Amino acid sequence: MTGALRFLEHHAVLYRRTWKGTIFVSFVSPLLFLAAMGLGLGSLISSGPVRTVDGVSYLAFLAPGLLAATTMQTAYVETTYPIIAKIQWLRTYDGMLATPLTIGNVVAGEISWLAFRLTMVATIFFLVMILFGTIHAALAPLAILVAILTGLAFGAPILAFTATQRTDNAFSVIGRFIITPLFLLGGAFFPIHQLPQLLQGIAWLTPLAHGVALARGLTTGRITSSAGVDALVLLAYATLGIIAANITMRRRLSK
Amino acid sequence: MAAPPIRSNALIHARGLSKRFDKLLAVDAIDFDVERGEAFGFLGPNGAGKTSTMRMIGCVSAPSGGELSVLGMNPITDGPRIRARLGVVPQADTLDMELRVEENLFTYARYFDMPRDLARRRTRELLEFVQLSDRAKDEVEPLSGGMKRRLTIARALVNEPELLLLDEPTTGLDPQARHLVWDRLYRLKQRGVTIVLTTHYMDEAEQLCDRLVVMDKAKIVASGSPRKLIDQYSTREVLELRFSIDAPPSLDGKFEGLADRVEVLPDRVLLYTQDGEAAAAALHGRGVQPESTLVRRSTLEDVFLRLTGRSLIE
Ligand SMILES: Nc1ncnc2c1ncn2[C@@H]1O[C@H](COP(=O)(O)OP(=O)(O)OP(=O)(O)O)[C@@H](O)[C@H]1O
């Protein structure tokens, strides 16, 4: 445990140089999205024939979905290029593993760091949601936890995958064919039930659909009956991802 | 060959130690002991298995077979506890390019659980020790190769290790930097630090090592003090001959009976003999006229050549 804390000091030293920028980005990105899509597009919808989406205003519908989709993106960014850099390009881990630190410490440390970054991103996003008046339930702050869990459900398996890679070629493929399509089609911008049947099935296999549904239920106050299943799916992805990351990182870093 | 007897207070104890990478046997059942306070060297040509051995001692690579104990503990089960007391200079620098010079030392000290103020003090002292104080705030990447090497050595000392593992510590350093490193290692040895190093420089091995082993093709082929190895594997003197490259003479049979052993290298011929001057005179009598002759004492380099069949300068 202290090993993982020591490991985190490496992140802390580096983050001291960049934290202002990351906070700015975490703040501005939801601001722009909610203003443009939520208010702009939302005003079109509310003046049209449908008026609401799944029974709430478009802004209230969009914001929690975007919250979960944003932590997914953060997780992808944090667990691909920076990790392979430390494995292979900069060999940071090789230096660390000559000290009392262990591979277990490295994995625990990276997962903890990811959780920290997700917490920041989700919390700032939530503050922006308050600003936009899209919080409609007492349980709403729990959506922050859901968003963190959604990030971990993506980040841990991607971390496990990254440890098996020799080049960064696959990362742009993941970005283009998994992360971006999910961001656009995975339930954040419109209800999944409007997708063709096949795509609906695929969407529900991914953690994002479950994270979006759960977060949306919490901030709109319309918690669905499948909330328990949604939470379990996220937990399962995160847990299995962490186990897999321990295996692949061990395989990669012990020679 | 019978296994050497187990020595009780050996800091490193290896018997039948092996390392296999898939099909390739990089270290093949080697036996050695390193005593507390001594400087112990691994010599050997490229690919002999030196680094593989060092990495097993450093508890970052698991042995594939045999026995290994380091500081009286088992590297497989006690890795973190052993590493806490080791200093490691790997063959390829693993400095943290994202951190500045002093941060490299400070965060490394923190990995060893060192309190912050102590870590800061050690950082200052060590930068002084390797003469990098004026670069403390700089990025690592633009440092010269020799400076990076010195920083790596400083980093290895951050936890005041009892056992220092140095894999080719001075490769790529200019003569002045090498002497600085030798001086620092000598001082550490005086303070009782045990040193294990690999090197391709025979003068470095002679200067620093109390005992050494020569590895070749994954096995240990000789061991002893530099003096003992020279006595055992070479003659007292060596006669070095250089011939004109344009018209190399036919030397067949010319060296008959003049030397215990003759090595014909691309650029020179070495005659191993008890009396170099006498051999030179006799050669002259046989009409051999080298461009230059040199009589010198045998060195570890000659031992290396004899044992591995390879010159160091290839
Ligand atoms: N991680 C690895 N995977 C596969 N083979 C390896 C690995 N590390 C070393 N080897 C192989 O093991 C053998 C011994 O390598 P090692 O690095 O121990 O040699 P060395 O004596 O240190 O050589 P050098 O003087 O060039 O540094 C070589 O054939 C090398 O290719």
Ligand SMILES: [Mg+2]
């Ligand atoms: Mg080597």
